[in-house]
Amino acid sequence: MKNTVIKFGVYGFVFALLVFLSGLYFGQDVDYSWGEVIGYATMIASLSFVYFGIKHFRDKENGGTITFTKAVVIGLLISLFTAAGIALADFIYTTLINPDFFKEYTAVMRQEGYKGEIPDYGSGFMAMIMFLTVMIIGLIISLLSALILQNKN
Template structure:
């Protein structure tokens, strides 16, 4: 199980880093809504490795057997790798590539008529939020994958 988690988790982490940083760097001229959509697409694409990791474990390492619990555990651990990759990418983007991100975002929100307070929590907190967001999506994908792939032979 450990090898599967590390292998597929690393695939997800690398894809997340490359796509997320690449999209943010190359898409700096895109509006925030488009960047947000690209970000969610990146998260979901990176989390595809959850399904494939669970399937690999069932078929190649566990003689075709897989409990729901094992599948969810594997999925969540693979998701953690991907979430870590996206959190790192977000932190790098907001501290190195575009350190003015929060000010730019606040300006856009004000221009769209938002009158409330927009706190600047900082890059570390926002990276944590990205980690948790990916983990929530990863949980959903893990649950669906577990339902599809469980086999109690």
């Protein structure tokens, strides 16, 4: 199980880091709503390694069987790697590539009529929020993958 988690976790980490960072960098002129779509699509694509990791473990390392619980655990562990990749990409972007991101985002929100407070929590906090967001999506994908791939025979 450890080898599968590390292998597919690293795949997810590298994919998430490179694709999310590329999307942020090359999408700087894209409307924020489209940026969100691209961001969530990248998260889901990165988390596809959860399904493939569980399937690999079931078929190649565990004799064609896997329980629901073990599949969820494998999925969540792979999700940790992917979430770390997205969070790191977000942190790099908001500290090195576009340190004015929060000011720009606040200006756009004000321009669109948002009147509430938009605090600048800083890059570290926002990276943590991205990590947690990916983990929540990873939990959902892990549960769905476990339901699809489980068999106790």
